[in-house]
Each structure stands twice: as C-alpha cells, then as structure tokens.
Amino acid sequence: MQKASILAKLFSAIGSNDLPAAHSIALEMARAEANNGHHAVAKLLQGSLQPNGNGGRIWHTQSGETMQVGGIINALIAVTNLEPIERVVLTTHARRELDDVVREWKARKALERKGIRRRNKLLFYGPPGCGKSLTARALGRELALPVYTLRFDAIVGAFLGQTAQRLRQLFEFASFTACVLLIDEIDALGKRRGNPMDVGELDRIVISLMQELEHSEPKGLLVAASNLAGSLDEALWRRFDLVVEFPKPGRTQLTSFALSHARDRGVAPSPTLRRAIAASSTFADAVRAIENEQRTVVISAS
Ligand SMILES: Nc1ncnc2c1ncn2[C@@H]1O[C@H](COP(=O)(O)OP(=O)(O)OP(=O)(O)O)[C@@H](O)[C@H]1O
Ligand SMILES: [Mg+2]
DSSP states (O other): OOOHHHHHHHHHHHHTTOHHHHHHHHHHHHHHHHHTTOHHHHHHHHHHHSGGGGTTTEEEOTTSOEEEOGGGGGGOEEEOOOOOGGGSOOOHHHHHHHHHHHHHHHTHHHHHHTTOOOOOEEEEEOSTTSSHHHHHHHHHHHHTOOEEEEEGGGTOOSSTTHHHHHHHHHHHHHHHSOSEEEEEOTTHHHHHTTOGGGHHHHHHHHHHHHHHHHHOOOSSEEEEEESOGGGSOHHHHTTSSEEEEOOOOOHHHHHHHHHHHHHHTTOOOOHHHHHHHHTOOSHHHHHHHHHHHHHHHHHHHO
C-alpha cells in the first residue's frame, strides 16, 4: 500500500490539473512497488500509464482540454528508469549546455513574459552506447517531466502521405504535452537514402520533418537522437536549438567510470573484469561487462 503522503501528493496534482506532476508521482509509485518486490503490481501500474492506455485517440492536456492525436500515441513508450543527470558522464560543453536548458525550463514563465523563446528542440548525436538516451531520460528527471520515446521508424509509413500525417500528430502531441519526447534513430531517414526507390518519399519526409521542427513549439523538450549524424541533412541540423555530441570516451575516462560504476554496484574489479573493461570502447560496453561479472559472482556463490 502506498503511503498516504504520496497519495495526497497525487490527488493534489490531479486537483490542480497538473498532469506532468501527477505522471511523475504515479511513476514514483510504480517504482516503489517494484522496489518492494511487487513486480506484477508495478507492471500493471506502469502499463496503465502508457499513453495508449486511453485508447490511443484522445489525450487529456494539462489545461483539461482533450485533443485528437490519432494512432501516433500507440507508438509512444513511457520510460520509467530516470537516472540523475550527475550520474551521466558528459563533456564539459554538453554539461554546460544542458544545465542551461534545465535553467531555461525552470525560468520558463519569466522568459515567456518577456516573449523570449526557451530552447526546446535538441539533437543528440554520437556512436551507440555513449549516453544519448540516458541523457534524455535524465533530463526528464531534472525537469520533473514524464519521458516518452519512439523510434523514428514508427513514423515512417508505408503509404504516401501517411508519414507527414504521423509527424504532424507527433509534434501536435509534443506541443500539448509537457514531457521529454525522445525520437530515437532519427537517422532512419539516412538509412532509407540508400534505396533509390525511396528518394522521392524520403525527400518528402525530410521536408515535412523540417517544417514541423520549424513551426512547432514543444511544451517540454523534444530530443532527437542519431548515431549516424553524417547521414542527416544539414538543413535539418539547423532546425534544432541545440546540437550535442556524445563522443566515445577516452581510455582513462572510461576506466575511471567503469571502476566507480563497479564500486557503486558492489562488484570487485577482478582480473577478468579489468580485462573486459580494457576491451570496452563505450560506456555501455563497460556497464555490460560489470553486469556480466556481477552475474558470474552471484551464480558461482549460489
Ligand atoms: N555518458 C554516459 N555516462 C554514464 N553511463 C553511460 C553513458 N553512456 C552510456 N552509459 C551506459 O550505457 C547504457 C546505454 O547508453 P544509452 O542508451 O544512453 O546509449 P545511446 O547513446 O542512446 O546508444 P544508441 O545509439 O544505441 O541508442 C546506459 O543505460 C548507461 O548504463
Ligand atoms: Mg539510444
């Protein structure tokens, strides 16, 4: 059973029509159930929070209006494990820029009053496993906003015109819903470029995407991620307020990250683990090596 104080917070968020706050509290409740070992209950609660829990057609906005957003809602996944941003290893430049994005969000009312735009369309690029998705999730936590994610593939329809419509629905959703919306693998556009049959459709998609980016004002943050930045249209890059690189870590940085991550998880740096860390080239590789070691230790002790 949840504590009365948490339920009171939830009720108060609902009472004041603050959907993002209600959403974060509900996620917190689901997490608490999972931490208490009530995995079935946690799954049920999390599942009920999925945007398609409402049938996928009508979305209740923070101000109490309802809007038709069509089937795109079905492609969105609510993300629950939001890490604190301090745990993410970022370049100095990225940390500074993202701190500013957070500050702009916190001062949004003051900026609005002066008619100043806050930066709300971000592009993260870099090789796999270097923190793009992790950072988008961490921003959700910093901004106390729910995080939704979808793969760009889910937008690209088989039929002409369908993609533009889905893009419109997606940006409409983002303009009504205070959330961090992560559009993963936006380079799906680039991959399609290899297919000569697709060129006409591809051009139309890029044009629609650029138009939506140009005209939309996400209520929270829109984060697009790509690990094939080279294949993205330059004109597309210019439509983002901020482009952040997530490079591969240097050897020293990766080793110190891995050893401190292992320590946090109570994993001793055995020679096998040290070798696996030395063979890693991304943060994700190192985390996987630590998890493997942890599994081995537990299994051999059982
Ligand atoms: N910069 C980082 N700091 C700390 N941990 C990291 C970082 N980058 C990656 N990790 C670890 O690796 C995991 C995978 O990273 P993440 O999903 O953010 O990669 P990505 O850049 O989005 O990759 P992809 O392009 O494949 O989507 C994270 O959940 C985290 O455990
Ligand atoms: Mg990712």
